[in-house]
Amino acid sequence: MPPNAHDDDDDSFDEIRNESGSSIYRLFREYGRKHWPQFFGGAAASILQMAMELVPAFVLAIAIDSLFFDTRAFALPLVPEAWLPEAQGAQFLLAAGLVGGSYALNTGLGWINDYMWNGFAQHFQHNVRVDSYDAMQRRELSFFDNRQTGEVMSVLNNDVNQLENFLTGDLNTIITVVVRVGGMGVVMLAINWRLALIPVAAIPILAYLSYKFRELIHPKYQRVRKSVGQMNSRLENNVGGIQTVKAYTTEPFETGRVEDASREYLDAQWDAIMARITFFPTLAITTQLSYVLVFLIGGWWVVTGSPPHPFFNGPNNAMTAGTLVLFLNYTRRFSWPMRRVGEVLNNYQYAEAAGERITGLLDLEPRVKDAPDATPLDDLEGRVEFDDVNFSYENDEGDPEQVLRDISFSVEPGEYVGLVGPTGAGKSTLMKLLLRFYDPDDGDVRIDGVDVDEVTLQSLRDSIGYVNQEPFLFYGTARDNIAYGLDDADDDEMYEAARIAGAHEFVEELPDGYDTMVGERGVKLSGGQRQRIALARAILRDPEIMILDEATSHVDNETEAVIQNNLSGMIADRTTFAIAHRLSTVRDADTILVLEDGEIVERGTHDELIDEDGMYADLWNVQVGDVEALPEEFVERTKQGYADRIDTE
Numbered sequence: 001m002p003p004n005a006h007d008d009d010d011d012s013f014d015e016i017r018n019e020s021g022s023s024i025y026r027l028f029r030e031y032g033r034k035h036w037p038q039f040f041g042g043a044a045a046s047i048l049q050m051a052m053e054l055v056p057a058f059v060l061a062i063a064i065d066s067l068f069f070d071t072r073a074f075a076l077p078l079v080p081e082a083w084l085p086e087a088q089g090a091q092f093l094l095a096a097g098l099v100g101g102s103y104a105l106n107t108g109l110g111w112i113n114d115y116m117w118n119g120f121a122q123h124f125q126h127n128v129r130v131d132s133y134d135a136m137q138r139r140e141l142s143f144f145d146n147r148q149t150g151e152v153m154s155v156l157n158n159d160v161n162q163l164e165n166f167l168t169g170d171l172n173t174i175i176t177v178v179v180r181v182g183g184m185g186v187v188m189l190a191i192n193w194r195l196a197l198i199p200v201a202a203i204p205i206l207a208y209l210s211y212k213f214r215e216l217i218h219p220k221y222q223r224v225r226k227s228v229g230q231m232n233s234r235l236e237n238n239v240g241g242i243q244t245v246k247a248y249t250t251e252p253f254e255t256g257r258v259e260d261a262s263r264e265y266l267d268a269q270w271d272a273i274m275a276r277i278t279f280f281p282t283l284a285i286t287t288q289l290s291y292v293l294v295f296l297i298g299g300w301w302v303v304t305g306s307p308p309h310p311f312f313n314g315p316n317n318a319m320t321a322g323t324l325v326l327f328l329n330y331t332r333r334f335s336w337p338m339r340r341v342g343e344v345l346n347n348y349q350y351a352e353a354a355g356e357r358i359t360g361l362l363d364l365e366p367r368v369k370d371a372p373d374a375t376p377l378d379d380l381e382g383r384v385e386f387d388d389v390n391f392s393y394e395n396d397e398g399d400p401e402q403v404l405r406d407i408s409f410s411v412e413p414g415e416y417v418g419l420v421g422p423t424g425a426g427k428s429t430l431m432k433l434l435l436r437f438y439d440p441d442d443g444d445v446r447i448d449g450v451d452v453d454e455v456t457l458q459s460l461r462d463s464i465g466y467v468n469q470e471p472f473l474f475y476g477t478a479r480d481n482i483a484y485g486l487d488d489a490d491d492d493e494m495y496e497a498a499r500i501a502g503a504h505e506f507v508e509e510l511p512d513g514y515d516t517m518v519g520e521r522g523v524k525l526s527g528g529q530r531q532r533i534a535l536a537r538a539i540l541r542d543p544e545i546m547i548l549d550e551a552t553s554h555v556d557n558e559t560e561a562v563i564q565n566n567l568s569g570m571i572a573d574r575t576t577f578a579i580a581h582r583l584s585t586v587r588d589a590d591t592i593l594v595l596e597d598g599e600i601v602e603r604g605t606h607d608e609l610i611d612e613d614g615m616y617a618d619l620w621n622v623q624v625g626d627v628e629a630l631p632e633e634f635v636e637r638t639k640q641g642y643a644d645r646i647d648t649e
């Protein structure tokens, strides 16, 4: 890759790019096989179509010599003389009919070729797209933590489309090139191999130039692809964060950032375009030169009766006007497909770069996946244990940043556990380990005594209802969002779940009730309403274990009290974890775990922790307003925690 500033930027797909062997060939084998009748049908039509292209110039050459100038007898190859008409008028009409017929066949075969080939390419593309989406969504969460949405979208959209362009346009061109150049070359060599050496000699030169071009253009296209991904990410980020952009009046700043991303794309494209437009004229000159030489030598020969050099004058090598027309016609047609060879190689490089990212995505094994002997969780009681668990996230450099240390606790079935502590202490992360969004560095997380990495992910996550801090609502209706993932949700059960979550009343009042569209990500609802829909979604699934991560943080105190009351019946007999900054939410918990800086620093019931007079008691006193002044130690600890977080961020 040529040195450029862009190389230093990280393209997070670079590390998964699969560069072993041709990715196009591999995808073709895996996904094309299912549609091979269309592929071979299209290829056969393409070959016949090209054969038809040879006919008009060939017949024209015969007509010129035998009908217009009368320099040889009317004869057609492969056709017995006896079958041919004797009258000149009929011979001419036969020639005209052959030209017309070959064009008509050519058009018909072109249609068949398009039909078959596009059918093949569209199905191929469809299968690759669905599989790469599926492979992508099976990736562990850290895969997404380290990548921007736009980059992932760029693989699923642009790269897959790139493959299709290659298949519909370029693969067909390869056949055209081989058949046309091969067919015309053979005919010319058969008629006058000495003169045919001129256009034929251009082929290795063109092939060499194309090869050099291929070497030159590959890194340039990689850079283009990378910059497309990065620009998409920037646009995606900005449109997603439009409220923040407007609130902070950072439009000029964001325009600047888009301009930078777009400029990088422009530079990358320009670099590739310059290479391309410099290369194509070199090809054109080579092909034009061969045309001019054929015209010079053949024309001289027709005019003077002998070639300009005796080399061309082999046995039986008379040059007629018809032969010259055939040579000129074929030589010119040689140039077009050969020029396309460069383009095809060029597009091949583009498609190969896209294919490498796709196969990289398809091949990458998810880090979090079912063990080979994983068993489903059955008849869950709901006992949860963390045993000496340590966990680190990877930072941008790929180095571990420890966020949970020596976490051990055990929860009996049906217990209600509160998790509290300063922001960034690791509460949400702890719960993500239970869901196996991430695997711990060491230590065990067990459910009913079985390590979570020994059970199937599906059964594990099906058993856990999870409402996170910023619940995601899909574009769709309130009903779609509550019954998300359940094909056979019963209306009454859905209303009941919504009632428990405190959502039923406000959903009923929406313009179309449960059928109201909630906008992209639920933008048409308030934060508290979104949370209640998400809570209803978890309740409707009736899971054995519930995780409520700040699930009611956006609703007012009164509504939260009502929800707590509604929930009490439901959570009485199932293990529930509630993360809350508002301590009243967890006041009644059987156990409260207080986390600070990745460690459990206190544990007990509310009353025990108040008696302990430690961090929990301080937090509680602050919240109930029962402090004259904040204890010195509390202020220091908060400042210190804040400073530590800033350091690690």
Ligand SMILES: Nc1ncnc2c1ncn2[C@@H]1O[C@H](COP(=O)(O)OP(=O)(O)OP(=O)(O)O)[C@@H](O)[C@H]1O
Binding pocket: 145, 393, 394, 403, 421, 422, 423, 424, 425, 426, 427, 428, 429, 430, 469, 645, 648
């Ligand atoms: N995906 C991630 N990649 C890297 N670091 C992360 C990631 N998610 C969280 N962290 C870091 O891990 C630490 C713990 O985060 P976590 O979300 O578990 O805290 P929390 O106690 O739930 O905080 P809050 O109360 O603010 O929700 C923080 O320092 C945070 O910056």
